[in-house]
Amino acid sequence: MKNNRISRERSIAKNPIKLKPYFRDARGYFVLYHGDCLDILQGLKDIDLIFADPPYFLSNDGFTCHAGKQVSVNKGKWDKSRGVSWNHDFNRKWLSACRNALEADGSLWVSGTQHAIYSIGFAMQELGFKMLNSIVWFKTNAPPNLSCRYFTHSHETIIWAAPDKKSRHVFNYKEMKAENLGRQMRDVWSLTAPGPDEKKQGKHPTQKPLKLLERIIRASTQPGDLVLDPFTGSSTTGMAAVSLGRRFVGIDTERKFLDLSIRRFEAMNIMRPDACRNSILIPPQKPRFKQPRKSTFFKSVKLSNSFRKHA
Numbered sequence: 001m002k003n004n005r006i007s008r009e010r011s012i013a014k015n016p017i018k019l020k021p022y023f024r025d026a027r028g029y030f031v032l033y034h035g036d037c038l039d040i041l042q043g044l045k046d047i048d049l050i051f052a053d054p055p056y057f058l059s060n061d062g063f064t065c066h067a068g069k070q071v072s073v074n075k076g077k078w079d080k081s082r083g084v085s086w087n088h089d090f091n092r093k094w095l096s097a098c099r100n101a102l103e104a105d106g107s108l109w110v111s112g113t114q115h116a117i118y119s120i121g122f123a124m125q126e127l128g129f130k131m132l133n134s135i136v137w138f139k140t141n142a143p144p145n146l147s148c149r150y151f152t153h154s155h156e157t158i159i160w161a162a163p164d165k166k167s168r169h170v171f172n173y174k175e176m177k178a179e180n181l182g183r184q185m186r187d188v189w190s191l192t193a194p195g196p197d198e199k200k201q202g203k204h205p206t207q208k209p210l211k212l213l214e215r216i217i218r219a220s221t222q223p224g225d226l227v228l229d230p231f232t233g234s235s236t237t238g239m240a241a242v243s244l245g246r247r248f249v250g251i252d253t254e255r256k257f258l259d260l261s262i263r264r265f266e267a268m269n270i271m272r273p274d275a276c277r278n279s280i281l282i283p284p285q286k287p288r289f290k291q292p293r294k295s296t297f298f299k300s301v302k303l304s305n306s307f308r309k310h311a
């Protein structure tokens with residue numbers, strides 16, 4: 001792992017990339033870059049957590065249902081498939097760049113549907129990631145299937161992984177258990193897709209719900225940590241990160257989505273000054289320790305007994 005780390009750092013030092021942010025708030029807690037993440041990731045390192053919501057390659061000129069109406073499934077040029085091999089090669093490249101940018105004990109979450117998630121999972125295994133969990137996000141308000149030739153699509157998979165077999169990832173186990181009313185949290189999460197209240201500043205065609213990102217960030221980072229989203233879109237990840245006292249870096253190829261991100265960030269500052277106060281009070285810092293290797297086995301034995309009691 002150490003050698004790995006050294007060679008990554010050397011390669012960054014050899015090819016320094018001067019990055020000029022598209023936007024940076026006064027304190028440097030919310031930073032956006034305009035461009036291809038394959039280029040920009042080369043200049044970033046020491047990231048504690050990456051959440052990636054990459055193109056799903058599902059814009060195939062088909063139809064879906066939105067608000068009871070038949071609408072095109074196309075999200076934009078960036079979501080067009082260029083064939084299975086090209087898509088897999090792209091997934092391998094950005095995943096490899098993410099792995100290089102991560103702290104040795106950081107972690108990566110990637111969301112996807114059946115159109116992309118198998119390639120992503122395979123590429124992660126090829127690159128040596130340590131797979132931690134595969135979360136099913138069950139969308140409680142999924143639209144009906146218009147063709148009536150398939151089951152209604154109503155979930156996304158979110159893979160959680162650490163960059164290396166030896167990584168000691170952060171998992172805020174107790175916080176997740178408390179959120180699940182005192183029971184160990186499972187890997188199926190029922191959450192609605194974002195409603196109009198999360199789209200007041202404008203819409204992104206594939207916007208993620210804030211609650212999903214808040215849970216991910218609370219589960220796997222400490223206050224002050226650095227969170228990155230290489231496909232930031234409307235920066236839902238950034239909203240969740242900053243409101244929870246973490247720092248954020250987002251990347252997108254489309255200016256219109258970066259502008260939407262800025263509007264969301266500024267509206268959050270005005271509407272919820274308490275949210276940003278968290279970041280101001282907590283100076284950027286490294287957590288003193290990451291998750292200890294030993295503890296969880298005995299805890300889980302105790303837990304399964306208490307499950308039996310409630311059964």
Ligand SMILES: C[S@@+](CC[C@H](N)C(=O)[O-])C[C@H]1O[C@@H](n2cnc3c(N)ncnc32)[C@H](O)[C@@H]1O
Nearest residue numbers: 036037053078206207208231233234236252253
């Ligand atoms: C699935 S959307 C992300 C939506 C986001 N999670 C949200 O909540 O708004 C993917 C985004 O990646 C951007 N994108 C596509 N290819 C990219 C690339 N190579 N580098 C950076 N951004 C890219 C698209 O413009 C799009 O906004």
